[in-house]
Amino acid sequence: MAKYRVVHYINQFYAGIGGEEQADTGLFCEEGPKGPGMAFKGALGPDFEIVATIYCGDNYAVDHTEQVMPQIIETIRKYNPDLVIAGPAFNAGRYGPMCGAVAKAANEAGFLSVTGMYEENPGVEMYSKYTYIVKTANSAAGMRKAVPAMAALCKKLVAGEEVSPDADGYFKRGKKNVFVDKNGAQRAFEMLMAKLKGEPVVQEIEMPPFEAVEPAAPIKDMKHAKLALVTDAGLTDKTNSFRLESSRASKYVALSIAGMDSLSADDFSANHGGYDNTQANRNPNVIVPLDVVRSFQKAGAFAELEDTIYSTTGNGTSLKNAQSFGAEIANRLLAAHVNGVILTST
Amino acid sequence: MLVKEIERVGIPAVQICTILPIAQTVGANRIVRAIAIPTPVGAPNLPAEEEKALRESIVSKAIRALETEVNGQLTIE
Amino acid sequence: MILIQNTVKRVTFGDNSSYQNGLLTVSKEELSAAALKNTDGKYAFDIDVCCPGEKTRIVHITDAIKPSYKPDAAAFPGWTEGENKCGQGETVQLENLCLLQTFAYPGIQEGIVDMSGEGAKYSLFSKKINLVMSVKLLDAAIEKPVLAKDLVRMQTQAAEYLASIAKDACEKKIEINNPQPSSLPRVGYAYFVQAQGPLRNVFMYGKECVNMKATYLSPAEIIDGALVSGNYIIACQKNPTIYHQENPVIRYGIANSGKEMDFVGAICATESNLLDGKRESAASITQKALELHCDGMIITQEGGGHADVDLIFTNDALTDAGIRTVVIANEIAGPDGILPPLVSFSSKVDATISTGNNDQVIELDAMDKSIGGDAISNGAHNATDSFKTPLGIMYTATNQLGVSNMTTKAY
Structure with a gap:
């Protein structure tokens, strides 16, 4: 041979x-x-x-x-x-x-x-x-x-x-779906019986920790700061002309709020498959609080509000996509000299 | 995840969310408790004035979180 | 309760409905008429049948249900006509036949079943005969809450009608007994449902489970139509009506009760929109589990993300009360399966069953025919195309009740 x-x-x-x-x-x-x-x-x-x-x-x-x-x-x-x-x-x-x-x-x-x-x-x-x-x-x-x-x-x-x-004895390359000879419910009962007898069990789901990110330094002088609003609540324009997906988002959208004092239901809507969008569509300020944030700005709590809201849909969206949207949004915020971000999540 | 990427470039970012354990597990640095999943900064069953006041209190907490030095994880309920 | 099971071997369409020796003949007119009762004539149907091995793709699936009929009561109390005698008396169910409903509408997420090829591996429906009612909306101005209830009404009425065709047959009779206590370890079931409003709802005896307090249900009630699904969000990780009727935890529990353990039934709870609501669900499930003297509990979820927190809170509360737990969950772990699979976890979770990773990418084969529509929901593909997709759009692929034999394995 x-x-x-x-x-x-x-x-x-x-x-x-x-x-x-x-x-x-x-x-x-x-x-x-x-x-x-x-x-x-x-x-x-x-x-x-x-x-x-x-x-x-x-x-x-x-x-x-x-x-x-x-x-x-x-x-x-x-x-x-x-x-x-x-x-x-x-x-x-x-x-x-x-x-x-x-x-x-x-x-x-x-x-x-x-x-x-x-x-x-x-x-x-x-x-x-x-x-x-x-x-x-x-x-x-x-x-x-x-x-x-x-x-x-x-x-x-x-x-x-x-x-x-x-x-x-090698480092795990990944995990893949496989078919075994018993369904999940039966395996669950067998695992529970083993646990009740005090026998060791092998978990099927492993939970690696999420990576930590060093906290950014706080804003020292809020009165002169520029803030921005970001959301994963699926906020989009009224007709969703961006075609932002309601789940498994492949993109984020940039929505202009220049000169607006609140989010009008005539201009904005929510398209998110993970929660009932009825209230958000009636008053989008319940998902992104532009009305209050603008009044705080006018009252001098902070100096400036970025003219763009960045929005995506956090529903079944892959971690990888979320990371890449986050990184792109972060760079756009840096370029716009934003000092702090308020993000709302559903 | 979005707040982490924003904090990574040095911009403090606060996440307003209802289900705190998720943000805590995922590793957000600054977290403020929201009202409900479909209306994180709203409470449509309250009279308009009260709802606005509630929204203001959440935004105030968010601004406070951005002004706070964080070691580990800050959660404001 | 007596379950009469008639196994359908073939389905044909004809002028009159009949059932004989496994041959189900269905009158489309009668089926439509039964489905449309109490709906103000706002809908019409295309009715098809498909069998295992066919090169057929069913798209836009909203629900799957097991045809069920009770001679002297409502098969789906709260939805179909008659008294509520759920879990008692006789029930006629059709085996090997599933009624699928399809409907395309904003907010309803894509759900696909392939009857052959690679995609067929990921669905138990590919192994059954499926009668498909594709809903067409005749009144575009309909309000969403009305529409959402009509979809469930049509589905349950049609399912009751189909089983009624075989009401005089009796191929197999099984007695379902609710548990009798003995000295064996007592096992209960924390059964979460995702009910958050129209198109994302689950109903118990016709009432939506939004804000429902934790409620005990006996195995017989669950098998007999107590829970009906109106949940049309993420396709791979939801529990259609048939998987409430055939819930594998309940089925295994009653089949094995009295052997190594006594299965005491389910405590059904809803996944709240509020943090305190989630804490309350966990606490009241634990309270009820203690009242039932449970030694162990199996916990299942419906949906992902926030639902992970319900799993974890409940696991931790039960564990703190001295009750042993096993959690069944699916994974959202990225295409390679290496990212964190859940968004919440705790050190008290020490026994988990995986029903598979939603994010793994599969390649679907081209099909000859589609039912339910000509294109998949995002418009990216014709319904019969071969294309690559994360498992997430495959109907019930990673179902969290543990219906399938799929799990994940390190490689």
């Missing part, structure tokens, strides 16, 4: 060129295994052959990414491997992301790829979604454990066997 062909990516240190002083070493490729490739050769066994080792200096890779990456992929293509291994990179802060980038690019070019890193390596967060990153110790002292773990995963992958983060 033909052997599985492997291309291995490592840095200048593991290639035996040298440490930090050699980090500007360029990109090279040699046939056969090199450095940790020797250990992989043993762990992968006789069915595998490391046909080539690509290596590059850590700094060179970072400074010349745009040239280096296509060259690496071209080299990998030339050897037409069954598998690409990168690293392991342990906790190395330049090597890790580079291993991740190589593994990701190999994957996108249609090759299976595996790398290995320590959990705090920035490469994990950047690339765990795109490739298999086996969990390793934080230094090269963990090589003896990392190689067999990565090799075991490689063997399963080339054989087309099913793998999982728990069983195979």
Whole structure:
């Protein structure tokens, strides 16, 4: 039987060129295994052959990414491997992301790829979604454990066997919908019975924390400040000429309120699938309080109100879309020299 | 989520919302409690004057939140 | 209560309605007339039937209901004529046949069922015969609250009529007994419904559940039409009438009651628009669960976002009272399933069942035929096109009662 062909990516240190002083070493490729490739050769066994080792200096890779990456992929293509291994990179802060980038690019070019890193390596967060990153110790002292773990995963992958983060020791890439042999209600009863007996249960939903954002500094001088109104209540113009969606929004809209003292139901409406819009359509100030905000401004509580209300629909809208709308709105507010924002949510 | 992106660029942003645990879980820095989901700053069952006063008190709290130094999470009920 | 189940194997249309040995012949005129009672003639229907394996896509689905008829009472009390003897006496239900209603209207969100291909995996309706009544509005000036109630009235009246065709058949008889206490652990069910006004409503005995106080319902009442859906928002995560009638938590509970546990029934509560309302629901469910001496509770939601808070408040209140809990929920976790799946959580949640991730993208196959409309609601596609979509628009794909075998798995 033909052997599985492997291309291995490592840095200048593991290639035996040298440490930090050699980090500007360029990109090279040699046939056969090199450095940790020797250990992989043993762990992968006789069915595998490391046909080539690509290596590059850590700094060179970072400074010349745009040239280096296509060259690496071209080299990998030339050897037409069954598998690409990168690293392991342990906790190395330049090597890790580079291993991740190589593994990701190999994957996108249609090759299976595996790398290995320590959990705090920035490469994990950047690339765990795109490739298999086996969990390793934080230094090269963990090589003896990392190689067999990565090799075991490689063997399963080339054989087309099913793998999982728990069983195979890699960082979760994502979650996908699967069908099991019992419906949700039955699984719930079985889980409850286990809980009542004091047996351990495995939760089906994991809740990663939401990312925290450093609080912005407060407004020191409100009397001279410029405020803006933003909402996720689905506020739109009367006829919704923007076609703002009532759920799963793909956009936000910019509504002019220049010279207005309140939101008139003749000019504005609500289009939000998550709540009953009747009251909002009768008096839009119940979702965005322009009437009160304008009277506060006239009374001198603050100096200026931005002429645009930014609005979207927060109903089934993906986190990703919400983040990108937020970032765009934030930049427009910065450009308009806004000092503070009042956002209303339904 | 929107307030977080706005705060990220350094502009203080207060979220007026009814269901506080959501804003707290998602990680808003400045939160003011609203009235009801369909009418966060309204109470259509109240007489117009009282409703306006309620709306004013919520907007006042929002302005106060923008003037407040925040460590962690500020929630004004 | 005695449930008489007649299994429909084929549906044809004819001048007179009849039922014999699984063959249901339906008179479209009689079905329309039954559906239109008490609606002032403001509607008309296209009536179609479709079967598993057909290259047919049904779009704009508002509700799915199980045909049900009671010889001496209303099948859907509060909606159809007759006394309320819900959970008592005899009920004739049609199996393997589902009545779907479709209607396109602002505020009603897209809901799709594919009868074959990739999309068919995500719906249990693709495995049944579906009789589809596509509603056409003849009076554009109708008020939304009137329209919302008429949709439910037409659906329940039509469902009662269909089962009445087979009222003299008796293919299978099952006795549904409400729980008898024993010394086994007692399990209850916190059953949230999403009722927030017209087009987003759930009804108990014909009354909308908006602001409803937590209310005990026996398994027999739920199976027998106590709860009817008028909730037409996010398609994948709502509970159509048929899933109240066939609620899998209730069904599993009564089928297994007396084995490892005693199933005591459901405490039904509404997802409030107010923070204090949510706290009250959690507290009164807990109070009722204690009165029922529950050792464990299963909690389900309807809808996402704010509804997550009802789940969490209730889980925490029950846990604090010493009652063990399991939460069933779906996930809104981004296309790759790596974003936080719920918008509220607590450290007291330690047993969760996932019914799938709404945001996963699937590719629907092209179909030969569509029922319910020529285009999907956002106008982006012809109804028969092949297109990619998040699971969110697939009708009941991630249903939060746990009807399907879908879950999520790390990869």
